[in-house]
Amino acid sequence: MTKPMTKWIVPCLVLGLAGAALAQPSPDDARKACTAAMNADPKFAAEIVKTADEAAALRRDAETVAAHTDAYAHVQKNERHVILAYAAMWIVAVGFVLFLWRRQQALKLEIVHLRRDLEAAALEAKPAEPRT
């Protein structure tokens, strides 16, 4: 007894859902119905306009946030280059100071050698010791 009934349940459901879908108004019909309703009721019309304005404002805010996020991304992205540039300046400066320091050391060494050479030359040219 129950078996023939269950056999018809699925087709009935499918037909029912299809019918409901077909009963939905088309977008054009919906627009016409909405316009008619707005014309009939100014309060309803004002509410619809308000809702639309709020949606547009939210969209504009989202674009502003996106612009700032973009700027922030630029800031983040370029931090690496700023660090690199400042590091380059410091490396160049420290390198030159090291170079100057090495030149100073070489100069001091040169003075030591010169002094030693002059002392050696002075010893060689030393006059004979005075007689007693």
Next chain:
Amino acid sequence: MSKLAVPVFTVLAAIGIAVSIYLIFLVTPLQFGLNEDGKLNGSSLFFNQKIFYLHTAHAMLLIVAVVAAGVASIAFLVTRNARWDDIASASVDVAVVFGVAVLATGSIWAKAAWDVWWNWEPRLTLSLLLWLILVGYVLVRRFAGPSADRIAAGMAIFGGVGTYFLYTMVGQDSHPAAGGQGVVATLGPGMRGAFWLGIASVACWFVALVITRVQSTRAERELREIRERGLDLGVLQ
């Protein structure tokens, strides 16, 4: 030259650069120019603009160093006084170092702002050529033999003249212009203090380096002359 000059200028430079860095990173504003549609426009100055302050300071003092070397070289060729040659040589040494700083920071900034490391536009190309002339000067002094000082002096004069074109060169290039309508003249009020303090501090650093280099160049030359005289007199071997 007072013995105090180098320490005084170095301390001034250190304090000035520390304060400049504080101002650059914590006080000077960024600028976000937005079009009517809310999109960022070309006048925006992002974080990479922080490179500008000391990059420009080094570039300005590079020009000063090359002009100083050119003038000292003219004086040397006219008077044949080696003291002028010492000043020219020291200025070029410092200019080479500042040139490295300018080219390196400029290249990094170009990557951040234009997304290219190098661009063969007039100002950048001339900067590189000027730096190569300075390197040529150093190589000539090192390897050109007895007449090196006079050849090098000619090169320094050539470089000094080149700075005029470097400063005034404007064209269809992306590099910001110098002069009355240039980027320095049109800086926002919130940026001027940090910029000019940066210039003054790097100038102190530059003076300290040039004085140190002049002193060591002079000492090297005098030592060389003493040794040559000693050899000539047969006192030294």
